[in-house]
Structures are given as C-alpha cells and as structure tokens.
Amino acid sequence: IYDTRSRPLTSQIGVGTAISTLATGLIPIAFDIWPSSTLMLKTRHRLIQGMAAGPTVPLIGHIAAHWTPMTEIGVIIAVLSSQSQIGLFIVMSTAGPLCDWFGWRSIFYFNA
Numbered sequence: 001i002y003d004t005r006s007r008p009l010t011s012q013i014g015v016g017t018a019i020s021t022l023a024t025g026l027i028p029i030a031f032d033i034w035p036s037s038t039l040m041l042k043t044r045h046r047l048i049q050g051m052a053a054g055p056t057v058p059l060i061g062h063i064a065a066h067w068t069p070m071t072e073i074g075v076i077i078a079v080l081s082s083q084s085q086i087g088l089f090i091v092m093s094t095a096g097p098l099c100d101w102f103g104w105r106s107i108f109y110f111n112a
Contacts, residue, residue: 012055012056012059013056013059015052016052016053016055016056017052017053017056018052019048019052019053020048020049020052020053021112022112023045023048023049023052024045024049024108024111024112025108025109025112026045027042027045027108028104028105028108028109030045057081060077060080060081061077063076063080064076064077064080087111091107091110091111094110095107098110
C-alpha cells in the first residue's frame with residue numbers, strides 16, 4: 001500500500017491516519033449494530049487500525065531523512081514519534097472523566 005515513489009508521502013500518511021481514525025470512531029456504532037460479537041468486533045477494528053497506522057511509523061524516518069538537515073534528524077524523529085506517547089497520555093488521563101460524564105462511547109470519539 002505504501003510506496004514513496006508513486007504517491008506523495010503526505011497523502012500516504014493522511015490516508016493511513018484517516019482510515020485509523022474512522023475505524024476508531026466506528027467502534028461504538030458497530031457495537032450497537034452487533035452487540036453479541038464484541039471480541040470479533042474489537043479484533044477486526046484493531047486489525048484495520050494497525051494496518052492503516054502501522055506503516056506510517058517508517059514514513060516518519062523517511063520524512064526525517066529527506067526533509068531535515070543531517071544535524072537535526074534526531075530531534076525531528078523524537079518530535080514526530082512522540083505523538084503516540086502524548087496521545088496515550090491524553091487519552092488515559094481523560095478516559096475516566098469522559099466515561100463518567102458522557103459514557104464509554106465518548107472515549108472512542110475523543111480518541112478518533
């Protein structure tokens with residue numbers, strides 16, 4: 001799916017992120033449609049999320065190698081790859097209040 005020679009890098013990252021975001025936002029809706037198949041539902045959506053977002057990690061190295069000066073590559077990779085840890089910190093610290101105030105579905109919508 002990801003080929004830096006045929007498609008622009010930014011569009012590849014955008015498509016991967018959009019598919020992963022859509023899969024995350026659809027989990028509560030899919031649970032309402034198929035409430036009995038919880039494990040299969042979570043497995044399928046997590047698989048889609050991983051297939052869409054996983055290849056964006058090597059693309060971060062490609063961005064650093066081609067768009068930044070040699071002396072700043074380490075800083076750029078640190079900044080670009082820290083987004084997943086920052087996202088987890090924000091989601092984990094807000095999940096409790098979101099669930100109390102808006103219900104469990106709000107965690108998926110906020111995360112998407």
